[in-house]
Amino acid sequence: MTPLLEVKGVSRFFGGLAALSDVTFQLYKGEILGLIGPNGAGKTTLFNVINGFYPPSKGEIFFRQQKISDMQPHRICKLGMARTFQVVKPLQRMTVLDNVIVSAYLRTGSREKAEKTAVETLHFTGLFEDRYVVSKGLPLGRRKRLEMARALATGPTMILLDESFAGLNPTELNESIGIIRKIKESGITIMIIEHHMKVIMAISDRIVVLNYGQKIADGTPEQTRNNPLVVEAYLGDAQNG
Amino acid sequence: MKKYLPLILMGLLAMLPLVGINTYLMHIIILVIMWSVIGMSWNLLGGYCGQVSFGHAAFFGVGAYTAGILYNKFQISAWWGLPASIVFVTGFALVIGYICLRLRGPFFALATLAMGVILRVTAENLSFLTEGDLGIMIRERTWVDKTWYYYIILLIAACTFYLVKKVIGSKLGYYFVAIREDQDAAESLGINTTLYKTIALCLSAVITGMAGAFYTNYMGYIDPKVVFALHDISIVAIMIVMVGGVATFWGPVIGSIIMVLLAEGIRSIPNLGAAHHSFFGVLLIVIIIFLPNGIMGDNPKLKKILRWGRTP
Numbered sequence: 428m429t430p431l432l433e434v435k436g437v438s439r440f441f442g443g444l445a446a447l448s449d450v451t452f453q454l455y456k457g458e459i460l461g462l463i464g465p466n467g468a469g470k471t472t473l474f475n476v477i478n479g480f481y482p483p484s485k486g487e488i489f490f491r492q493q494k495i496s497d498m499q500p501h502r503i504c505k506l507g508m509a510r511t512f513q514v515v516k517p518l519q520r521m522t523v524l525d526n527v528i529v530s531a532y533l534r535t536g537s538r539e540k541a542e543k544t545a546v547e548t549l550h551f552t553g554l555f556e557d558r559y560v561v562s563k564g565l566p567l568g569r570r571k572r573l574e575m576a577r578a579l580a581t582g583p584t585m586i587l588l589d590e591s592f593a594g595l596n597p598t599e600l601n602e603s604i605g606i607i608r609k610i611k612e613s614g615i616t617i618m619i620i621e622h623h624m625k626v627i628m629a630i631s632d633r634i635v636v637l638n639y640g641q642k643i644a645d646g647t648p649e650q651t652r653n654n655p656l657v658v659e660a661y662l663g664d665a666q667n668g
Numbered sequence: 669m670k671k672y673l674p675l676i677l678m679g680l681l682a683m684l685p686l687v688g689i690n691t692y693l694m695h696i697i698i699l700v701i702m703w704s705v706i707g708m709s710w711n712l713l714g715g716y717c718g719q720v721s722f723g724h725a726a727f728f729g730v731g732a733y734t735a736g737i738l739y740n741k742f743q744i745s746a747w748w749g750l751p752a753s754i755v756f757v758t759g760f761a762l763v764i765g766y767i768c769l770r771l772r773g774p775f776f777a778l779a780t781l782a783m784g785v786i787l788r789v790t791a792e793n794l795s796f797l798t799e800g801d802l803g804i805m806i807r808e809r810t811w812v813d814k815t816w817y818y819y820i821i822l823l824i825a826a827c828t829f830y831l832v833k834k835v836i837g838s839k840l841g842y843y844f845v846a847i848r849e850d851q852d853a854a855e856s857l858g859i860n861t862t863l864y865k866t867i868a869l870c871l872s873a874v875i876t877g878m879a880g881a882f883y884t885n886y887m888g889y890i891d892p893k894v895v896f897a898l899h900d901i902s903i904v905a906i907m908i909v910m911v912g913g914v915a916t917f918w919g920p921v922i923g924s925i926i927m928v929l930l931a932e933g934i935r936s937i938p939n940l941g942a943a944h945h946s947f948f949g950v951l952l953i954v955i956i957i958f959l960p961n962g963i964m965g966d967n968p969k970l971k972k973i974l975r976w977g978r979t980p
Contacts, residue, residue: 478856480852480855480856499855499860500855500856501855501856501857501858501859501860501861502860504856504857504858505858509856509857509858510856512852512853512856516850516852516853517849517850517853518845518846518849518850518853518854519849519850520845520849521845521846521849525842525845528842529842529843529845529846529854529857529859530857530858532839532842532843533857533858533859536839538837538838538839541839577853577857578857581857581858
């Protein structure tokens with residue numbers, strides 16, 4: 428089985444700092460891959476590199492057997508990879524519905540079709556009630572949801588979620604977990620960054636752990652939990668502690 | 669009712685010359701309509717797409733000189749400048765866009781400002797083509813009467829209004845606004861931001877260029893200091909939209925009525941005529957502080973202020 432996404436030896440330097448060094452992993456169709464690591468481990472940088480915002484300094488990335496590491500973000504999105512932002516970026520002075528219509532226009536030129544897709548997506552993510560709210564006035568939890576809705580409306584085969592659970596209250600958290608399961612059922616592959624360990628252990632099929640820009644573990648949630656390297660990265664060196 | 673407002677207004681304006689108004693008033697109305705066209709075109713780029721240009725005089729001037737040079741060097745009617753300016757201004761817009769559109773926000777604004785100045789200096793010095801500071805004079809006017817000029821600019825304005833309305837209601841408009849609100853988000857949603865910004869720039873430039881070509885025909889004389897003027901063209905284009913209302917359909921129209929009348933009004937005050945730029949400056953400050961979205965944009969706020977003024 429060929430992987431949907433293949434990251435091969437990717438490094439990214441900012442000046443002298445290696446934000447990512449030699450990261451390699453694969454992602455298969457239908458999986459939920461969790462990406463974890465302590466603060467500053469390079470998780471968001473990895474997303475930005477996969478998504479095309481930063482070209483990798485070294486290495487290559489393939490998506491659906493096409494090399495995407497030299498493409499611009501909009502072309503990668505057109506190929507079927509959508510993302511959300513950790514720091515939410517709603518189109519502030521547009522309504523929620525218009526926000527989603529913008530992304531639905533990617534696969535169609537007609538206003539009716541775009542609106543239809545947008546309304547479906549809003550129902551799917553539970554934002555339909557808020558459709559006429561200007562997105563500037565939306566509370567954070569709903570804005571994170573809007574990020575997801577917008578990414579989904581582009582009709583992706585794979586979606587990158589960057590901390591879509593951070594800052595949510597328990598009710599919103601459960602709703603969002605439900606949405607992610609629904610996304611998986613609809614056949615979309617998911618890669619997710621999350622700090623909330625309980626959530627990530629529960630929903631991920633596989634977890635990749637980054638620390639100081641390097642991949643230190645790659646396995647099932649059970650394997651990851653028991654991996655001494657991961658424990659050390661999070662809790663510090665046991666011998667010296 | 670509201671849907672037919674543009675049509676009703678067009679009908680009324682089309683009948684205006686039949687009433688028989690004097691030449692000076694006609695001149696003012698023509699100027700108002702010409703500035704509405706420039707305002708609407710600026711609004712497309714600066715208001716909807718969020719790319720604030722301080723160099724629209726560049727496109728106005730290129731349009732004006734296209735008409736002027738066709739007449740002066742090729743001995744054909746300056747009216748050919750209207751279609752020809754579409755080609756030339758698009759060319760210029762592509763070059764300017766290639767250089768400036770990779771910059772964002774204030775850097776884009778500064779780059780366009782520089783472009784306007786560069787083109788003025790170029791026009792002053794390429795005297796074999798532009799006659800330099802002497803300017804180009806259209807020696808035989810097409811019509812002595814202003815009626816036909818009026819109808820031509822009215823037609824251009826109507827087409828521009830229709831075009832802006834169509835564009836903003838379509839996918840293109842959604843993409844423009846998305847780019848204005850957040851360029852990175854737009855890019856991640858699959859929008860080729862460079863392409864759509866270039867489209868916005870070209871549309872805006874071409875319309876301004878046509879207004880420039882009309883200006884040459886109407887005024888009968890152009891020189892670099894007039895048509896490439898920073899303070900009289902570029903800044904006024906911004907002010908019209910700011911005063912009238914950014915990213916609204918009627919804002920540029922309202923803005924140009926106010927600005928043209930204000931300019932004419934102040935100029936006619938004895939000993940104070942040259943000070944109209946100072947007044948514009950003060951007006952701009954007042955507008956930015958009290959009505960940041962312009963008259964159309966802050967409509968509810970304005971009504972509140974007026975009502976508050978009436979009740980003691």
